[in-house]
Every structure is written in structure tokens, then in C-alpha cells.
Amino acid sequence: MxxxxxxxxxxxxxxxxxxxxxxxxxxxxxxxxxxxxxxxxxxxxxxxxxxxxxxxxxxxxxxxxxxxxxxxxxxxxxxxxxxxxxxxxxxxxxxxxxxxxxxxxxxxxxxxxxxxxxxxxxxxxxxxxxxxxxxxxxxxxxxxxxxxxxxxxxxxxxxxxxxxxxxxxxxxxxxxxxxVGLPPRVTAMTGIDAMVHAIEAYTTRVKKNPISDTLARQGLKLLFENIRAAIANGHDLEARSKMLVGALLAGQAFANAPVGAVHALAYPIGGQYHVAHGLSNSLVLPHVMRFNLPVASREYAELARELFSDLGTTSDLAAGARLIGALEQLMVDVQLETRLNQVGIGKEALPVLAEAAMLQTRLLVNNPRDVGYEDALQIYRDAW
Missing domain, CATH: 3.40.50.1970 (Rossmann fold)
Known part of the structure; x- marks a missing residue:
């Protein structure tokens, strides 16, 4: 250890x-x-x-x-x-x-x-x-x-x-x-932002530790299992409280095991197009995860098994893919935009975004897989 x-x-x-x-x-x-x-x-x-x-x-x-x-x-x-x-x-x-x-x-x-x-x-x-x-x-x-x-x-x-x-x-x-008064859209964006904190803390290659891992797993579980209820009924205090605790646990995790390429690629979207941070994260999350899957399949599978009880002997790659698919479906269910072109980003802007993402070295070094300019550009293309 x-x-x-x-x-x-x-x-x-x-x-x-x-x-x-x-x-x-x-x-x-x-x-x-x-x-x-x-x-x-x-x-x-x-x-x-x-x-x-x-x-x-x-x-x-x-x-x-x-x-x-x-x-x-x-x-x-x-x-x-x-x-x-x-x-x-x-x-x-x-x-x-x-x-x-x-x-x-x-x-x-x-x-x-x-x-x-x-x-x-x-x-x-x-x-x-x-x-x-x-x-x-x-x-x-x-x-x-x-x-x-x-x-x-x-x-x-x-x-x-x-x-x-x-x-x-x-x-x-x-x-x-x-x-209780948070609009459903804000609840959705902030909730997914917290999930990204948990996922990236769990897969970081810098300062990953057993305390942050435990917090990330439990935080993600609380968030994933309660976000739909919190959106459907904003006055559901139990769901709201579990969301707050889940976000806090994810925060404790990433404060000690820092986030990676999802945040690195999200920052230029927010900075250049004034897209809310949680939405910026959600737009690139599944595509960064697919990029990371070959080297982070074990970690993604462990998170998937925390959320789904029916995975049995499913391979790590398949379990990781299940997690990615479930997150994509969640974004549809909570009615967030899922493509960069839906938030006013033209295809011609993708190289500029990729160049800006390369400046986020503080974050990129934490990602489980090295990300170069061409990698970032392809992720943006996949998200567009």
C-alpha cells in the first residue's frame, strides 16, 4: 500500500x-x-x-x-x-x-x-x-x-x-x-458533478488511497440511487439529505485523490462557452470513461458492482461498459443535454477546446490513461 x-x-x-x-x-x-x-x-x-x-x-x-x-x-x-x-x-x-x-x-x-x-x-x-x-x-x-x-x-x-x-x-x-427549492435541472447538474468527483477520485493514478476509495464508492452509490427521487420530488428530504451526504463523501474523496481528464476537458467548455460546470462534466464524462476503459476497467467494474447486483461473473470490461451506459441513460432521464452541439459549440471549435484542455496539466497527470492533443480532440468529436 x-x-x-x-x-x-x-x-x-x-x-x-x-x-x-x-x-x-x-x-x-x-x-x-x-x-x-x-x-x-x-x-x-x-x-x-x-x-x-x-x-x-x-x-x-x-x-x-x-x-x-x-x-x-x-x-x-x-x-x-x-x-x-x-x-x-x-x-x-x-x-x-x-x-x-x-x-x-x-x-x-x-x-x-x-x-x-x-x-x-x-x-x-x-x-x-x-x-x-x-x-x-x-x-x-x-x-x-x-x-x-x-x-x-x-x-x-x-x-x-x-x-x-x-x-x-x-x-x-x-x-x-x-x-428543497432547487430546480430539477440544477439538481441534475450538481448531482452528476458530484458523481464525476467520485468516479475520478476512484480512478486517479495520483494519491489514490483506501480512505478516498471507500468514500468514493459510497458517495457514488448514494448519489446514483437518490438523484432521480430528488429530481422527481424536490421536497423529498430523505433523498435530498442522501444527495448532500453523497456529494460530501465524493468531495472528501477527490480532495485527497484528485480528479483527471473529465474535469480537464470540461473546464474549456465552461470557460469558453459559459456552460455550467456540472453540465460541462456530464457532456464529456462517458466519452472520457470509454477512453479510459482499457486501463481502468477494474476500477470501473468495482464501481459498477457497487451499483448493480446482477453483474455476477461479468468481465471487468463488460461491467465497466455497463456503468458507462447507465450514466449515459441517467443523463437522458434527468433531461440534460448530451451533445456538445446542443450547447452551442460548433464542430470547428473542437481543436481550440483540445488545445485549451492540454493546458490543464494539473488535472491531466491524474488521469489513469495519458491524454494527448489528438486524444482530447477525438473525445470532443465523440461528444459533439
Whole structure:
């Protein structure tokens, strides 16, 4: 067995309705003046009021930054940082999806650091301490509440990552009541995003370990078995809660056993065509898996056997193919686009996407099979 280090969020609270006690939880970390970080969509549907009320009931002074943009650019992050400093925040709470949580992570660190944002891109470069940090996820997808990663849009189409254990929060909160209003399409995209985290963590060739493997298998099972129910009835708290836990387990897995070519090929789609991250992942997932199948058949078969009880003595290749087919059918069932041409990408753009994917070396090195330019181009063609 290879040596490994496993890091994750220290405390996880899974309790429907727990947002009403957010102030009490913040106080347990010594917070008094809280910057609450979220996005306009969360504010519009009224969820942010629940968080703010829970904080004020617990005696917190609160400054709300609800302007987080999807794939947050540098200016957006700096605006939140300036607000935190002007308010003299002594704690940060991220409330929302992956972008809101990523911004909250960065603000908690940068508010207490002499390093600037441009100085901490990369792995393990951030140094020092951060402010107390709580992350409350409102989607079952990104797993950001248990990952040491924040993604920043640094140019028109370029993204950079900050990766550091300092970005792991003190407390992650799963409140299924916050997710009951998610539209079916958002539930579908974020749920499949979480499945990709589990699948890629399980098949990574870098830092794969028995803890991440166990979490990935269980996370994928919870997600696959509950996504249809969560979409069919958004008020099904049991399905919603299982989706949140599944996404968290997948997040813990990929935070320690990093993702590969699915994400590498999805990033240019999202960056250049502003396709939601979960959908970008789902568009290339089956095609990357087919590319990987010759070298990852054992791992795919193990995941398939976690989901399907009728595989018996089926060969690894056939079991892996069964998994890929089931995921393709799932995308049809949840009514997501399945082809690149359905999201406005012309065939002439595929070489440009392939070139951009080759820049994602941080991710490509994790893939179980080497991916070159021609490989990426063919995957895009298959997905088109």
C-alpha cells in the first residue's frame, strides 16, 4: 500500500433545519462579526434571509456580500475582501454553491494574510492562518465544503486554483431543507458533478488511497440511487439529505485523490462557452470513461458492482461498459443535454477546446490513461 495523507473538514453537521442555529455555531468558533458570503440567486429565493436570521438570533453582527458571480473573477473576490476588511470581520461564512464557498475560503484566508491573491495560486503556497470559517452548501454537487480548493477566473477564459489545507473550513453544514427549492435541472447538474468527483477520485493514478476509495464508492452509490427521487420530488428530504451526504463523501474523496481528464476537458467548455460546470462534466464524462476503459476497467467494474447486483461473473470490461451506459441513460432521464452541439459549440471549435484542455496539466497527470492533443480532440468529436 502506498503512503498517503488524508485531510478533511474537522466538523461536519448534517441536520435539516440547522441553519436556524447558525449564530450559535458561529459563536462556538469565537465569531462576533461575520461576513456572510453568497450570490444573488440565493438572495432572490429567500434562503439568505434564513442564514442571516440564524446568525442575528445567535447574537452575531452580520455584513452580507451577496454578489458572488459564477466562476468568480478576481475583481469579484477583491470586492468581497474589501467589504470584509472594512467591516473588520472576525469570521466568514460561505452560504451557497461552489462559487460562494470558494470565495468565502479565499476571504477567510486573505483577510488575515500578508499574501495577495496572485501570490497563492498553486498547491501549498498559501501560508499562515485564516479567520474562522463555516461553509453551508445549498447544492448537492461541488463538495467544496470539504475540499481545500478554490477556483478563480483570472482572465477571459482562464481559471487558476488555490490549493491549501488552510482553505478547509472549521465546520461544514449540510441542511437538506435548504435544497428543497432547487430546480430539477440544477439538481441534475450538481448531482452528476458530484458523481464525476467520485468516479475520478476512484480512478486517479495520483494519491489514490483506501480512505478516498471507500468514500468514493459510497458517495457514488448514494448519489446514483437518490438523484432521480430528488429530481422527481424536490421536497423529498430523505433523498435530498442522501444527495448532500453523497456529494460530501465524493468531495472528501477527490480532495485527497484528485480528479483527471473529465474535469480537464470540461473546464474549456465552461470557460469558453459559459456552460455550467456540472453540465460541462456530464457532456464529456462517458466519452472520457470509454477512453479510459482499457486501463481502468477494474476500477470501473468495482464501481459498477457497487451499483448493480446482477453483474455476477461479468468481465471487468463488460461491467465497466455497463456503468458507462447507465450514466449515459441517467443523463437522458434527468433531461440534460448530451451533445456538445446542443450547447452551442460548433464542430470547428473542437481543436481550440483540445488545445485549451492540454493546458490543464494539473488535472491531466491524474488521469489513469495519458491524454494527448489528438486524444482530447477525438473525445470532443465523440461528444459533439
Amino acid at each position: 502506498n503512503n498517503f495523507i488524508f485531510q478533511t473538514t474537522a466538523t461536519i453537521i448534517n441536520e435539516p433545519g440547522v441553519t436556524s442555529r447558525l449564530g450559535e455555531i458561529a459563536a462556538s468558533l469565537g465569531m462576533h462579526r461575520v461576513l456572510l458570503v453568497s450570490d444573488p440567486g440565493i438572495a432572490k429565493i429567500g434562503l439568505l434571509e434564513l442564514a442571516e436570521s440564524g446568525l442575528r438570533t445567535g447574537g452575531m453582527e452580520v455584513s452580507v456580500f451577496a454578489e458572488v458571480l459564477a466562476d468568480p473573477p478576481v475583481d469579484n473576490i477583491m470586492a468581497a475582501l474589501n467589504q470584509a476588511r472594512e467591516f473588520n470581520a472576525d469570521g466568514v461564512i460561505g452560504f451557497g454553491g461552489g462559487s460562494s464557498m470558494d470565495v468565502a475560503k479565499l476571504i477567510a484566508f486573505l483577510s488575515n494574510s500578508e499574501q495577495g491573491l496572485a501570490e497563492i495560486y498553486g498547491v501549498g503556497i498559501a501560508r499562515g492562518k485564516r479567520l474562522p470559517l463555516i461553509l453551508v452548501t445549498t447544492t448537492a454537487g461541488t463538495g467544496s465544503e470539504v475540499t481545500p480548493i478554490a477556483i478563480v477566473t483570472t482572465g477571459e477564459n482562464e481559471k487558476k486554483g488555490v490549493v491549501s489545507p488552510l482553505l478547509l473550513p472549521d465546520i461544514a453544514i449540510l441542511d437538506a431543507e435548504l435544497t
